[in-house]
Amino acid sequence: MEEKSDALVLRTADYGEHDRMLTLFTLRYGKVSAAAKGVRKTGAKLRFAAQPFCFAEYVFAERGGRRTVVSAANTDGFYALREDLRKFYAAASLCGLCDVLLYENIVTEELFLRAVNALHAMCEGDELEALLAFFVRALALSGYALAPLACAGCGAPLDERAYFDAAEGSFTCPACARGAGVSASTIAVLKKCEGAPFKEERATEDGEQRALKLLYAYFRVKTDARVTAVEELLRLF
Numbered sequence: 334m335e336e337k338s339d340a341l342v343l344r345t346a347d348y349g350e351h352d353r354m355l356t357l358f359t360l361r362y363g364k365v366s367a368a369a370k371g372v373r374k375t376g377a378k379l380r381f382a383a384q385p386f387c388f389a390e391y392v393f394a395e396r397g398g399r400r401t402v403v404s405a406a407n408t409d410g411f412y413a414l415r416e417d418l419r420k421f422y423a424a425a426s427l428c429g430l431c432d433v434l435l436y437e438n439i440v441t442e443e444l445f446l447r448a449v450n451a452l453h454a455m456c457e458g459d460e461l462e463a464l465l466a467f468f469v470r471a472l473a474l475s476g477y478a479l480a481p482l483a484c485a486g487c488g489a490p491l492d493e494r495a496y497f498d499a500a501e502g503s504f505t506c507p508a509c510a511r512g513a514g515v516s517a518s519t520i521a522v523l524k525k526c527e528g529a530p531f532k533e534e535r536a537t538e539d540g541e542q543r544a545l546k547l548l549y550a551y552f553r554v555k556t557d558a559r560v561t562a563v564e565e566l567l568r569l570f
């Protein structure tokens with residue numbers, strides 16, 4: 334049986350002499366594995382389709398749940414992501430997060446579209462901002478939504494320094510303090526990610542970096558998984 338879907342390459346693993354196993358985020362079938370045969374030969378026609386971050390329309394041959402890539406029509410290779418180290422690790426982080434958060438064969442159209450849009454945004458603009466906005470939404474769509482950005486104890490709005498409980502995913506004000514301290518710039522960046530009003534002058538790069546640390550700590554508690562690309566990205570600052 335043949336299947337066709339837009340898909341994004343999340344992960345690749347070489348096997349055999351010339352072959353590569355792909356983990357793909359497909360629009361129609363969710364996360365799937367597919368063999369890409371002969372793609373490591375020089376001049377292989379489907380070489381592009383077996384690269385990380387490749388976004389293409391794939392045709393698979395499916396037999397007994399095993400898929401093989403038959404053909405692919407390139408939509409976007411996101412080449413700008415390969416030419417800048419920070420963009421590369423931001424994109425690899427997005428793919429790694431998807432790989433952990435997605436279950437095999439479960440369709441999540443919204444997350445797919447957001448992933449593709451975030452990779453576009455990373456190519457053209459602030460890669461960290463795009464990654465953070467995606468991260469917040471991906472957590473929510475996976476059942477790990479952060480609590481609202483208000484104090485979980487007394488309901489006070491959070492504007493200054495606050496506290497974050499990574500086990501609960503909730504924030505508290507200094508008077509109710511539960512968990513680890515969070516800077517005012519981190520709060521501003523998280524508000525920006527959620528489309529809430531935020532203080533422009535506070536959404537600094539330092540705040541972005543701290544927000545990524547916070548989200549990743551929370552992700553680690555919830556999934557018990559690691560995404561090495563996020564750790565590499567944090568080391569680049």
Ligand SMILES: [Zn+2]
Binds near residue numbers: 484485488508
């Ligand atoms: Zn409070």
